[in-house]
Amino acid sequence: MSDIILSATNIVKSYSVKSKKIGKREQVQAVSGVSIDVHRGETLGIVGESGCGKSTLARCLVQLLAATSGSVSFNGTIITGLSRKKLRKHRREMQLIFQDPYASLNPRKRVGDIVAEPLRIHGYGNNEKINARVRELFALVGLDVNGLQRYPHEFSGGQRQRIGIARALALNPQLIVADEPVSALDVSIQAQVLNLLKDLQEKLKLTYIFISHDLGVVRHVSTRVGVMYLGELVELGDADSLYDQPLHPYTEALLSVAPELDDGTQSTRNRIVLSGDVPDPSQKPTGCAFHPRCPYATEKCASDKPAFVAVSPSRSVACHYPRT
Amino acid sequence: MPEPLLSVENLRVAFETRAGVVRAVDGLTFSVGEKEVVGIVGESGSGKSVSMYSLLGLLREPNVVIEGSVKFQGREILGLGDDQMQSIRGKDIAMIFQDPMTALTPVYSVGWQIEEQIRAHGTESKHQARARAIELLAEVGIPDPARRVEQFPHEFSGGMRQRVVIAMALSCNPKLLIADEPTTALDVTTQAQILELMGKLQETYGSSIVLITHDMGVISEMADRIVVMYAGRPAEIGSRVDVIRTPQHPYTWGLMGAVPRLESKRSRLVTIPGNAVSPLDVPEGCAFAPRCEHRMDICSTRPSLRGSDHQAACWLDSAQKVSFRNRGHSA
Numbered sequence: 001m002s003d004i005i006l007s008a009t010n011i012v013k014s015y016s017v018k019s020k021k022i023g024k025r026e027q028v029q030a031v032s033g034v035s036i037d038v039h040r041g042e043t044l045g046i047v048g049e050s051g052c053g054k055s056t057l058a059r060c061l062v063q064l065l066a067a068t069s070g071s072v073s074f075n076g077t078i079i080t081g082l083s084r085k086k087l088r089k090h091r092r093e094m095q096l097i098f099q100d101p102y103a104s105l106n107p108r109k110r111v112g113d114i115v116a117e118p119l120r121i122h123g124y125g126n127n128e129k130i131n132a133r134v135r136e137l138f139a140l141v142g143l144d145v146n147g148l149q150r151y152p153h154e155f156s157g158g159q160r161q162r163i164g165i166a167r168a169l170a171l172n173p174q175l176i177v178a179d180e181p182v183s184a185l186d187v188s189i190q191a192q193v194l195n196l197l198k199d200l201q202e203k204l205k206l207t208y209i210f211i212s213h214d215l216g217v218v219r220h221v222s223t224r225v226g227v228m229y230l231g232e233l234v235e236l237g238d239a240d241s242l243y244d245q246p247l248h249p250y251t252e253a254l255l256s257v258a259p260e261l262d263d264g265t266q267s268t269r270n271r272i273v274l275s276g277d278v279p280d281p282s283q284k285p286t287g288c289a290f291h292p293r294c295p296y297a298t299e300k301c302a303s304d305k306p307a308f309v310a311v312s313p314s315r316s317v318a319c320h321y322p323r324t
Numbered sequence: 325m326p327e328p329l330l331s332v333e334n335l336r337v338a339f340e341t342r343a344g345v346v347r348a349v350d351g352l353t354f355s356v357g358e359k360e361v362v363g364i365v366g367e368s369g370s371g372k373s374v375s376m377y378s379l380l381g382l383l384r385e386p387n388v389v390i391e392g393s394v395k396f397q398g399r400e401i402l403g404l405g406d407d408q409m410q411s412i413r414g415k416d417i418a419m420i421f422q423d424p425m426t427a428l429t430p431v432y433s434v435g436w437q438i439e440e441q442i443r444a445h446g447t448e449s450k451h452q453a454r455a456r457a458i459e460l461l462a463e464v465g466i467p468d469p470a471r472r473v474e475q476f477p478h479e480f481s482g483g484m485r486q487r488v489v490i491a492m493a494l495s496c497n498p499k500l501l502i503a504d505e506p507t508t509a510l511d512v513t514t515q516a517q518i519l520e521l522m523g524k525l526q527e528t529y530g531s532s533i534v535l536i537t538h539d540m541g542v543i544s545e546m547a548d549r550i551v552v553m554y555a556g557r558p559a560e561i562g563s564r565v566d567v568i569r570t571p572q573h574p575y576t577w578g579l580m581g582a583v584p585r586l587e588s589k590r591s592r593l594v595t596i597p598g599n600a601v602s603p604l605d606v607p608e609g610c611a612f613a614p615r616c617e618h619r620m621d622i623c624s625t626r627p628s629l630r631g632s633d634h635q636a637a638c639w640l641d642s643a644q645k646v647s648f649r650n651r652g653h654s655a
């Protein structure tokens with residue numbers, strides 16, 4: 001088996017929306033031309049602000065959304081454009097964990113049945129076998145098996161997220177896409193869930209795609225990190241070197257303003273507070289999408305779109321003037 | 325010592341519910357000095373927002389019981405009638421809410437909303453109020469304020485809306501600004517803009533700020549003094565340097581250890597075992613004891629805040645705190 005578990009080439013996802021002009025429709029690109037490889041056993045973190053397309057990209061990767069163009073191969077097989085039936089055997093290998101543990105569990109089902117559902121759908125075995133597996137999963141994520149007959153509302157946010165994780169693990173997937181899995185949780189509970197995800201990865205040799213807007217969380221869990229801005233990947237690299245020495249001005253600004261514990265003694269931090277807001281994706285700037293807010297932008301940035309190129313074996317960036 | 329601008333003494337807020345009495349705030353004591361930024365940090369349900377709502381008289385449920393004392397400029401404001409409270413609220417004490425979309429009404433222009441507040445508390449004419457509204461919008465960094473003043477909240481982005489809410493809060497030059505999670509709904513880069521703006525305005529207006537947040541990072545960058553709350557009770561109060569550098573309460577250690585850092589990668593995060601206590605069932609003694617790894621017999625008796633400048637509600641003695649804290653940090 002090769003080192004690359006999932007490979008995406010030039011993924012574009014566009015939506016048709018009502019235009020401001022009456023009766024017209026226009027295309028908005030949520031993801032525009034992202035190519036990325038996911039290595040087996042790694043955690044690929046994807047960061048970006050709301051609306052940058054990180055969730056849309058993740059959904060396109062696991063075929064929860066059909067990309068407008070581009071292809072995705074999983075374990076060497078192209079899975080874009082496969083029929084539902086053919087996709088099914090790949091689906092069990094790629095599972096999702098969602099952000100909101102309140103919305104992602106059916107309130108009318110007992111949690112034991114929620115975790116058993118993927119097993120039933122994929123014909124795991126008879127009831128006895130399924131029940132044993134559900135119990136095993138509950139123990140694996142640190143939940144009390146006595147809670148199997150309860151309903152989701154009887155659990156706290158952190159426990160519900162554990163139920164969601166148990167469901168995702170039910171079919172022994174190779175790849176887990178976690179979309180903001182800890183954003184809805186308090187810090188003390190967030191830390192429990194992050195530690196759990198890490199333990200499970202070691203135990204089950206999982207590959208994660210971890211999406212979050214929280215830079216600290218992404219650094220903590222990721223082996224490699226991709227930074228997205230307005231539907232594009234602007235920087236990709238090893239977590240450590242990307243955080244220590246960001247190359248893209250957007251990454252640099254993001255890192256400089258992330259709130260950090262600060263006792264007032266180190267005033268050496270150089271904050272780069274960007275002006276303006278993230279532009280509307282339907283009115284994407286020409287050239288580099290970041291140039292209107294970039295402190296280092298030149299005329300070239302307004303006219304020429306920088307290519308996403310590798311600057312070292314482990315780092316890539318889309319910028320005419322990467323930081324050094 | 326000069327009298328503090330706001331002093332809260334043993335504030336208790338209880339809701340009588342069908343399931344029993346919920347003590348949302350239980351014995352909160354702190355003060356805010358002139359031009360001081362006090363940060364209140366705690367997880368959901370720790371009582372940080374309820375305590376602020378109660379002191380502004382914004383809790384109107386018939387089943388709420390508010391006790392204690394809140395003095396604003398030396399005057400007791402807890403239990404004031406609606407009319408008297410109205411003259412303080414919005415004028416001397418203003419509030420910024422978490423979600424700018426719900427703090428603004430969608431059916432009036434932002435200019436109208438700012439003018440309403442100015443005219444409710446002052447004697448300005450409609451014309452003067454409009455001019456002041458435009459001035460305020462410019463001050464909070466909204467480009468082209470003369471045009472934007474006519475626009476409606478839905479025409480603004482999240483960060484811009486929060487700027488409008490701040491402009492409203494500042495319209496009457498308040499002495500005290502209460503900001504309840506002002507940046508939680510915003511993206512990191514927008515959050516940075518708003519925090520920078522609040523810092524700048526605090527310097528020009530000289531207001532004191534009470535900043536409520538769940539984010540240890542935000543609080544450590546903004547606050548002069550920090551109040552850590554757990555289960556409606558103050559766990560620790562002290563200056564920023566003291567609380568961040570030498571936290572005294574095991575809950576604060578957990579809170580700080582649980583936050584993933586940008587600069588260094590640790591293999592595991594410190595976790596606080598278990599879940600936050602149910603407000604219906606807060607233990608007799610120390611509220612944090614069931615989750616505390618340093619629990620002792622004495623913890624079944626409720627500790628009061630001990631210490632002078634840097635206070636903590638914990639039974640550990642200072643030598644124990646130092647050794648446990650160092651162990652926690654190196655782990």
